[in-house]
Amino acid sequence: MWAEAANWLAKFPEAVVTAVDAEGYPVSVRQTAPRYDAETGQMSVTWPAGIAVAEGPASVLCHSHDEKVWNIKAMQIKGRLERRAGDWVFISTAFTAPPGMLITFWRLSRTGRAAARRYLDKRGLTAPAVNWDAINELQRRARNSRS
Amino acid sequence: MPSPAVEVVVKYRTCEFTTLSRDGSPQTWPVGALLLEDGRFLLCTTIGLPQKAFNIRRNAKVGLLFSEPTGSGVTEPGAVLIKGDATAEDRVVSDMMADPNLAAFMQTWFARQPAGAFMSSWLGRRLLPFYYWRILIYVTPRRAVFWPTRDFTSVPQTLDLSELHRVG
Numbered sequence: 001m002w003a004e005a006a007n008w009l010a011k012f013p014e015a016v017v018t019a020v021d022a023e024g025y026p027v028s029v030r031q032t033a034p035r036y037d038a039e040t041g042q043m044s045v046t047w048p049a050g051i052a053v054a055e056g057p058a059s060v061l062c063h064s065h066d067e068k069v070w071n072i073k074a075m076q077i078k079g080r081l082e083r084r085a086g087d088w089v090f091i092s093t094a095f096t097a098p099p100g101m102l103i104t105f106w107r108l109s110r111t112g113r114a115a116a117r118r119y120l121d122k123r124g125l126t127a128p129a130v131n132w133d134a135i136n137e138l139q140r141r142a143r144n145s146r147s
Numbered sequence: 148m149p150s151p152a153v154e155v156v157v158k159y160r161t162c163e164f165t166t167l168s169r170d171g172s173p174q175t176w177p178v179g180a181l182l183l184e185d186g187r188f189l190l191c192t193t194i195g196l197p198q199k200a201f202n203i204r205r206n207a208k209v210g211l212l213f214s215e216p217t218g219s220g221v222t223e224p225g226a227v228l229i230k231g232d233a234t235a236e237d238r239v240v241s242d243m244m245a246d247p248n249l250a251a252f253m254q255t256w257f258a259r260q261p262a263g264a265f266m267s268s269w270l271g272r273r274l275l276p277f278y279y280w281r282i283l284i285y286v287t288p289r290r291a292v293f294w295p296t297r298d299f300t301s302v303p304q305t306l307d308l309s310e311l312h313r314v315g
Contacts, residue, residue: 016163016212018173025230025289026165026173026210029299050292050302051228057172061163065177067218069160069260074177109274112195116277119194120239128241130279135243135267138250142257 002041005095008075009036012062017045017090019058019081027051034060041092045081055082058090074098152293152306155227156182158219160259164190165210166202166233173210174202179259180211180286181252186311188231188286189248191240195277199284200235207232209286214297218259226294227306231286240281249283 009015018028029048036043043060047053058081063074078094099107120127149157156162165175176199181189188211192199203209209231216224240246243253257263265271266278288311292303 016175016214018163018165018175018210018212020167020171020173021230023208023230024167024206025208026167026175027230028163028165028175028210028212028214028228030212030214030226030297031299046300048299048302057170059173059175061175061177063161063163063177063215065161065215065217068262069179069218070262072177076175078172105274108195112193112275112277115197116193116195116280119197125239127276128239128280131242131244132267134245134250135253135279138243138254139257139264139267142254142261145254145258146261 002036002092002095003038004097005041005077005092006036006038008097009034009060009062009077011073012064012075014062016061016063017058017081018061019053020056021052022054027053041077041079043090045088045090047088053081053088056080060090150310151223151225151295152227152291153182153310154221155213155225155293156180156229156311158221159213159216160218161215163210163212163214164199165212166199167206167208168202169205174198177215179252179256181248181255182311183248184312186288186308188229188288189252190284190286191249191252191281192284193278194239194280194282195275197282200282203233203235203284207234209233211286216297223295224297226297226299227291228303229286229288229291231288233284233286236283236285238283240283241279243279243281246283249281
C-alpha cells in the first residue's frame, strides 16, 4: 500500500520529519537516508536529545530546489509519531503522489482562482489591482544586485 | 560579521515552515523567509493558497527549520530550528512596495529565484492572476536551537534570540 510513497521518498536523500512538542509547537528535524518500509508505511526516526517531542500527528516532507530556487520538487506523507520500545517511529496515514510541474501549474491556476475568489467574496472585497510597476522595479533592483 | 546561526537563517533560500491544521496535524511547506531587523521573520502567501493564514489565525504556534543549504553559498552549513508565534494580517497586499519589509522580501526573492519572473509575465498574469494578492505573515521567535554541522542526531545548541536582532 505504501510502495508509491516509498518510491517517491527514495528520490530524496533526506526527509524532514515534523511533529508537535509538549508546549504545542511544531518541531522538525531532518533524517538522512530515511529508511521507509514500503509494506507497513513505517519509518524509524532518530530524534535528537534536546528537542522535546510528543506522540501524535506528524508529517514527512521531502523537497529540493536548484541553486536558483527552481526545479522545485516536493512530496509529503501524513502520519503519526509514536514511541515504541524506546524508539520513535513515523506511521503513515495518507499519501498522494505529487503531480508534475505542468499539472501543478494547471491545478494551481484553477484551485487558486477559486480560493482567491472565496477569500475576497467572504470579506466583501473586490479583486485588488496589482502594482506591476512596483514588481518591475523590484525585479530590476534584484537583477542589479546579482550583477 | 553574523554568527554561523544567523548566516544560516539569512542565506538559506528556503525553510520548512510548519503551521497546525484544525485537527492539530502539522502542515509543512518549503517557503522563503526574511529576517527583519527586530528579530521577527516575514513570510507571505497568496490568497490563492490561504491555508497557512487560516491555520495561523486558529493557532499561532509555528515552526521554522532552516536546513536546506542549496544555493546559499554557506560553506559550512548548519541548521536552525525556531519555534515561534505567528500573525497573519487581515489586509490583502497587491503593491509589493507598499511595505518596506515586503519590498525587501520580494527583492531578495526575485534575486534568488530569477525564473520566478514568469509569474509577472503575460502568461503568468493570466494563469495565476492571484499570485501577487498577498497576506503578510510575521513570526516572533520564542525559542531557537542551532546544529553547527547539520548532524541532526547531535544535541543542538540553544540559540540566544538576541542574535536574531541583526543590524540592517
